Amino acid sequence: MEFTQALVRIPSTNDPARGRNERPAAELVEAKMREWGWDPVVYEAAPGRPNVVAVVEGGGGDGPTLMFEGHTDVVTEGDLSTWTVDPFGGEIRDGRLWGRGSADMKSGLAATLYATRALQLAGPFPGRIKVCALADEEGLMIGAHHFVAEGLTADVDGAIVAEPEAGEICAVAKGALRLRVDLTGKMAHGAMPQHGRNPIQAVGALLVALASLQAELQERHPAHEHLGEVYVTPTVLRAGSEEQVNVIPAVASVFVDVRTIPGAEHKDIADRVTALAAFEGISAEVSVLVDRPPVDVPVSDPVVAALAAAHRAVTGEEPVYGGVPGSTDGTVLTHWGGIPSVVYGPGGKWIAHQSDEFVEVAEIVRCARVFAEAARRFLSGDF
Numbered sequence: 105m106e107f108t109q110a111l112v113r114i115p116s117t118n119d120p121a122r123g124r125n126e127r128p129a130a131e132l133v134e135a136k137m138r139e140w141g142w143d144p145v146v147y148e149a150a151p152g153r154p155n156v157v158a159v160v161e162g163g164g165g166d167g168p169t170l171m172f173e174g175h176t177d178v179v180t181e182g183d184l185s186t187w188t189v190d191p192f193g194g195e196i197r198d199g200r201l202w203g204r205g206s207a208d209m210k211s212g213l214a215a216t217l218y219a220t221r222a223l224q225l226a227g228p229f230p231g232r233i234k235v236c237a238l239a240d241e242e243g244l245m246i247g248a249h250h251f252v253a254e255g256l257t258a259d260v261d262g263a264i265v266a267e268p269e270a271g272e273i274c275a276v277a278k279g280a281l282r283l284r285v286d287l288t289g290k291m292a293h294g295a296m297p298q299h300g301r302n303p304i305q306a307v308g309a310l311l312v313a314l315a316s317l318q319a320e321l322q323e324r325h326p327a328h329e330h331l332g333e334v335y336v337t338p339t340v341l342r343a344g345s346e347e348q349v350n351v352i353p354a355v356a357s358v359f360v361d362v363r364t365i366p367g368a369e370h371k372d373i374a375d376r377v378t379a380l381a382a383f384e385g386i387s388a389e390v391s392v393l394v395d396r397p398p399v400d401v402p403v404s405d406p407v408v409a410a411l412a413a414a415h416r417a418v419t420g421e422e423p424v425y426g427g428v429p430g431s432t433d434g435t436v437l438t439h440w441g442g443i444p445s446v447v448y449g450p451g452g453k454w455i456a457h458q459s460d461e462f463v464e465v466a467e468i469v470r471c472a473r474v475f476a477e478a479a480r481r482f483l484s485g486d487f
């Protein structure tokens with residue numbers, strides 16, 4: 105538990121202004137790997153933002169490659185007055201480890217390391233385990249994208265992503281499509297609107313149309329049992345200036361956060377939004393800011409089946425299947441890396457990113473046991 109506490113004590117937010125990044129957390133992971141005689145390779149996904157990757161050979165003959173994935177970054181602690189504990193204190197109290205990143209996901213990351221070490225100490229096993237601590241999951245996922253671009257998924261047969269999912273096995277994840285719509289009309293004096301073309305009125309019509317698009321998509325793609333509905337949510341509006349209430353602005357922008365389920369094609373949705381943004385006398389430009397498709401790995405996939413069998417064996421309970429409400433590095437690994445991924449890890453689903461984040465210590469230990477058993481089963485085909 106000391107290792108997990110030490111990880112939580114490192115404020116590994118991506119915050120260059122405060123001199124913070126993932127490097128110290130990555131170095132701690134690297135040092136632990138070396139202490140165990142592993143030979144980690146450090147890749148700079150960006151300056152100061154390393155990916156640490158160690159391949160642990162089982163020495164038990166040919167077999168597949170399992171990837172364990174965790175991320176070293178955490179989101180900001182935010183307003184300190186909303187915390188009753190030190191967000192970077194790594195304190196254990198009432199059977200819980202408290203602090204930013206305790207659940208999301210330094211405990212999960214630590215569990216993947218200790219699970220791999222336990223399996224290694226238990227004797228030879230077939231195949232190998234690739235233990236990965238990546239940067240920037242909470243941002244643009246540059247760590248996972250860099251990992252894929254380096255070709256490091258090529259030999260991987262399945263990945264377990266250690267995000268906090270409250271013990272649920274999540275082989276599906278929602279997709280995220282973020283769009284920016286810029287509507288350009290013609291600037292004019294508020295007293296003479298007949299000389300301008302007001303993009304703000306077009307924004308009003310677009311917002312109504314987006315609500316209809318959501319209803320249409322929800323009708324066409326019925327709610328997913330683990331992921332729920334498709335949502336089309338306008339989140340940011342930008343137009344005009346408070347100091348210039350007598351000016352019709354030339355440009356108005358709408359930012360839209362679309363959350364999708366398997367079957368809903370992002371390209372089609374972006375095309376629909378482009379069509380809806382076409383107004384007489386206004387030119388529209390739609391930019392895709394983020395495009396992370398939904399993940400839909402079948403529960404029969406070996407990596408999911410091995411994890412479910414391990415959960416059953418270790419906990420004595422039937423596995424509960426769930427879905428990831430956002431996207432994770434698993435989205436990148438599956439969509440761009442072409443490998444099946446499943447998300448499972450210690451900590452509550454909803455505690456991530458909140459004040460007074462915590463994880464039950466017993467849950468970390470239990471999860472590490474499930475990881476070790478899942479790896480054994482996946483690599484030896486026992487599931």
Ligand SMILES: [Zn+2]
Nearest residue numbers: 208209241267
């Ligand atoms: Zn996370």
